[in-house]
Amino acid sequence: MDPHQHSPESSSEECTVLEVPPPGRNACPQHAGKVAEVYCSSCECVLCEECVQEHDQQHDQQPLELILEQQRSVLQEQQGAAHSRLPEISDALSFVREILQQLTNQRASIDEDIQSSFEDLHKQLDVRKSVLLMELEVTYGLKQKVLQAQVESLVLGEGALSASLSQAEEALSGEACAAGLQAEQQLQQRLGDLTGLRLTCEPQENDQLDLILETDGMRKSIHNLGTIVTTSAVASQSEAMGAGLEQCIVGHPASVTIVTRDKSGGACKSGNAIMSAEVFTPDGSIVDGEILDHKNGTYEFVYTVPKEGDFSLALRLYDQHIKGSPFRLTVNKFLEADVEVSPSTTTATNSAAYATPSTGSSEGAKRRGKSPGQKKKGSKRASSALGTPRRKTQNPIEDDLIFRIGSKGRNKGEFTNLQGVAASSSGRILIADSNNQCVQIFSNDGEFKSRFGVRGRSPGQLQRPTGVAVHPTGDIIIADYDNKWVSIFSSEGKYKTKLGSGRLMGPKGVTVDQEGHVIVVDNKACTVFIFQLTGKLVSKFGSRGNGDKQFAGPHFAAVNKNNEIIVTDFHNHSVKVFTPEGELVMKFGSNGEGNGQFNAPTGVAVDVNGNIIVADWGNSRIQVFDGSGSFLSYINTSADPLYGPQGLALTSDGHVVVADSGNHCFKVYRYLQ
16 A cells, blocks of 8 residues: 555544544534534534434524524623613612611601600600600601612612623623533523513602601690601602693693502502692793692692793602603693773782792692783882882882892803802802702802802702801801701811701701801791701791791791891791790781782891891892881882892891892892991
8 A cells, every 4th residue: 555545544533633623612512523513493402413414304403603693692682781770770779778768867866856855744754755766666667678678679689680790791701602502591591580570669668757746735635745757658659630730821820639659559648748849931940839738648739830831840759750740831821801001000010930949838829929911900019129110109228239140051150040148247148059059159249259069969969059148157058958958068168067957858048046056947847947056956946837936838037136036938928036945026027019018028137227128029029127027118129120039138248139039140239227
């Protein structure tokens, strides 16, 4: 035999050596040294050439490379779906943890309230105290159990999904091969199962734990003293209905009914849920309205829109949008018959423009004046902000506007729904720029100095600053309506601490008394709180209602030289003066447009002579009273009319500065003291 001619055996051996596949790549598990090139879907196995000859030809057989490519594509697609699901679960976990923490904080705060309230009572109150504490623990335990179970479920889901994603990333980082096919298929199945896992991301409970503790007449009603107030309502299940959800007529009241429901969709049967409602106009301002609590789990929001156009209606429960919120609202023009006006009378327009947020008052809706441009017979109010400047029969202060600063926007010196105003002894004007989530600082001459504030719900951030004051130490005090606390910043705008967390429901105005205490007007709770700068509660007074010691949506406060607290009672159309202990000293004002009357008072300040200066929001004017509440005069604003004034203060050089909310600016007027 020719030495260069190979025998059949040697030829076979050389072929065998040449066909050995790279280690681990598509090797046939049945025939050593053979390459698997076919995949049987029926048997879910790979086949080499010999396997194919031996295999059932009726089975679905496809090229292995095609199957590997398809499998890789499906796995990548499933990985993308899982990736998109993970942030949602993580956000939900963070949010529910926050609610759980707030619930725990509420529990601790109320526990402190209960303890301090019962310290002054006799021994016979101990039994009731124990009952209340037990009720608190049971209520907290039930709510905490729901939230904790949801947290644990979300943690497990997050962990399992993260682990599987890590495995998928590891698998995808390698080269596709038959050896890993089954593992990838199992991983795909696991990712699919986890991605489709029905994890509830909406909070299954809320953080409300409130205490109602009436001390008047407690000796006659010890047995029923105190109530732990809460609901099981959640925003994701609650809904709204009514014609006012879609359309209304200019200048005519419209209403919306809100039905609160628990996590399972069952109707809640009790009231006291924390709700807010806002109608946003096209220019960014907010229409006024009122929320009526029917005490049966349903609520009614009544509002009036002053002009036609497209609006947004936002309904929130525990600061979360209910189903469908925000709603798109169309307001149609309503033409009233022209009213003949005598040439000898004055044509006046009320430009209040409803520029204040809903206060959640349970006193029912009231119209805030007339819509802009509506005609009426001659005004009885001469020389007001809205009257013609020619009639001056009531001796208004003649000094004109010195300057105005601002326009609508988000830059320096621009505002969106500015609210509170403060003035420092060092010659600074501070503006709470509510919808821009910041405080802007100017000199007494209107020169921009600085601004600070970052939007958010964490300590040191601002969500909706509505009130601002300057402490004698130089610290800047800010009432944050939506965060439900008061933040303390240094004079340079560096965050220091917060107070009132867990106690406040909707702080609107803030000021400082003669002793350095922080006075907070809680608009939602209809209560005035007095804190030390350290955050310790000194006292509180007030409740919802129309009595002498009650409020309906109080807004701002000032302190006179006697250390008495002067509060504007928005929906009761009056100004009330209290001692620091909460005893009523006097009240003045009624609903109307005449001298000394109010259409929803807001800002208030006191001059060196004890005269009280009040921003009359609904009448768009500023009135001046003496220390006993007798009307003196107006600040003349007719040259550049106000449009829903809010906060008001006296500058260190004796001028009046007011937040002209509807015009998105602040104005400084000369003031004769």
